[in-house]
Amino acid sequence: MRRSAARRGARRAAGKATEDTFSREKIRALAESEELTLGFALWRAADGKGVSVAHVAAALGRLPEGFDLWELSAASGLSVAHFAAARGPLPKGFDRWEIADSEGWSVAHSAALEGNLPEGFDRWEIADAKGRSVAHFAAARGVPPEGFDKWEIRDGDGESVARVAAARGHLPSSFDRWEIVDGDGFSVAHVAAVHGRLPPAFDRWEIASDRGETVASVAAMEGRLPEGFNRWDLADRESGTVAHVAAEFGGLPNGFDQWALRDRHGWTVAHVAAEFGRLPEGFDQWALQDGQGLTVYHAAARGGRLPRGFERWEIATESGWTLWHSAAEGGKLPAGFDSWELADKKGSTVAHAAARGGKLPAGFDRWELSRPDGWTVAHQAAWRGPLPKGFALWGLASQAGVTVAHVAAERGTLPAGFDLWELADGSGRSVARVAAESGTLPVGFRRWEIADGNGRSVAHVAAERGNLPWDFDRWELSDANGVTVAQAAGRKRHDA
Numbered sequence: 001m002r003r004s005a006a007r008r009g010a011r012r013a014a015g016k017a018t019e020d021t022f023s024r025e026k027i028r029a030l031a032e033s034e035e036l037t038l039g040f041a042l043w044r045a046a047d048g049k050g051v052s053v054a055h056v057a058a059a060l061g062r063l064p065e066g067f068d069l070w071e072l073s074a075a076s077g078l079s080v081a082h083f084a085a086a087r088g089p090l091p092k093g094f095d096r097w098e099i100a101d102s103e104g105w106s107v108a109h110s111a112a113l114e115g116n117l118p119e120g121f122d123r124w125e126i127a128d129a130k131g132r133s134v135a136h137f138a139a140a141r142g143v144p145p146e147g148f149d150k151w152e153i154r155d156g157d158g159e160s161v162a163r164v165a166a167a168r169g170h171l172p173s174s175f176d177r178w179e180i181v182d183g184d185g186f187s188v189a190h191v192a193a194v195h196g197r198l199p200p201a202f203d204r205w206e207i208a209s210d211r212g213e214t215v216a217s218v219a220a221m222e223g224r225l226p227e228g229f230n231r232w233d234l235a236d237r238e239s240g241t242v243a244h245v246a247a248e249f250g251g252l253p254n255g256f257d258q259w260a261l262r263d264r265h266g267w268t269v270a271h272v273a274a275e276f277g278r279l280p281e282g283f284d285q286w287a288l289q290d291g292q293g294l295t296v297y298h299a300a301a302r303g304g305r306l307p308r309g310f311e312r313w314e315i316a317t318e319s320g321w322t323l324w325h326s327a328a329e330g331g332k333l334p335a336g337f338d339s340w341e342l343a344d345k346k347g348s349t350v351a352h353a354a355a356r357g358g359k360l361p362a363g364f365d366r367w368e369l370s371r372p373d374g375w376t377v378a379h380q381a382a383w384r385g386p387l388p389k390g391f392a393l394w395g396l397a398s399q400a401g402v403t404v405a406h407v408a409a410e411r412g413t414l415p416a417g418f419d420l421w422e423l424a425d426g427s428g429r430s431v432a433r434v435a436a437e438s439g440t441l442p443v444g445f446r447r448w449e450i451a452d453g454n455g456r457s458v459a460h461v462a463a464e465r466g467n468l469p470w471d472f473d474r475w476e477l478s479d480a481n482g483v484t485v486a487q488a489a490g491r492k493r494h495d496a
Helices: 002-016 022-030 051-062 081-085 107-113 134-143 162-167 188-194 214-221 242-249 270-275 296-300 321-330 350-356 379-382 406-411 433-438 460-466 485-495
Strands: none
Touching: 022 051, 051 081, 051 485, 081 107, 081 296, 107 162, 162 188, 188 214, 188 350, 214 242, 214 350, 242 270, 242 485, 270 296, 296 379, 350 379, 406 433
8 A cells, every 4th residue: 555655656756846856855755666677767857956866766775786877976976876885785796986076085985984895895095185095984984804905005194094093993903014104203003002002912112203202102101001011111212211201191000110210311210200290109219319410309399299298408419409499490489488599509599490490480589699600590581581571680791791681682582672782792792783693683673783893783794694684675784894784695695
């Protein structure tokens, strides 16, 4: 009864439709009718978006054996074959995998995305407009078939199929191409480590990225090292051993005892753990020193991690660097601290340490505290970064005559509106000249005629260093010897 009604409905839909467009309901009714044979006359009948009876029938799995209108496309560019591939499976022997829409999305991509590729499929390199291959989508969908060997196919961004599979845990148990490296310099093993996808028997921890980061250090950073890992002395190019990385990120296991292990700078695992608050309860190697003689206490002070109630702040290195200095450098001095003048044997005060770390408190006003060579806290702060708004002691000079302004000019930390460009250091160099030499003159600088004792202007210095702005227009300006800026700039080009 219901079949007859459906058949009659399909016929009525076909009879009443306009020549150009059918409604979605009518297309559906035709696709569900019992008259779908190879000779069916309305396969191409479509709705307003170009979705034909054939498309809907493909989506419903109702295409007859021998159907061959695979390239018939909707307005979206998707063919009947795309719809059939998404529904799956395509007929045995289907070989039109390359049919694609305007963005290169092929029938093979649709089948791969839905896990409908047939056994023995070998067209893995077919790629869309973004370079993404069928293999990439198959790897994202699940473990590629046994014997798959296209791991190094790359998409438009340089990402390999192996990397896609590694990130999703879709590498087969037999996979051994861990060293494949993508455009960012990281190997498949690094990616698998980040996502916790390394197999239990993995033993290639020493594979390094272009930047020298081992798989082990990446796993340590992510807290992904397996139980029983023991290659703690495996070293990165830059960041020390695996143990150092694990100490920073809290990945050291209970019972870890290689606290004296050092990186290439002499920094021990204990120092790293202390600074980041990762030392275990009962730790007793506080006197352990790094390459500079700093104890584990110093590292803990820098990180604000000294034990509650700790009072032995006078602990110092042979050079006199106290825990106060380390705490100041890390910005971890206790509230109310005011002994800024406390100095080590070289004369560096606690205030210098805070300035070096960029950790001077708001409202600090003891800028003239000085080392024996006249290097003040203000000099140190200018070297580290911008001085606070309203700072006015630009003429403060060291014994060598170097002013705070000259330090800031060299480092590019002078404030907007600075106007003491003619201020000279002990050797007669103006602040403007130092900025010209360093390439730190501000946008809009116009004091090009400022000259030193030898008669060479700021413009000449900037020209010779290649630091003139693009809109410079004082080319005729001459120095005491009659050399113009244009000539100085030409000499620079000739020398280059």
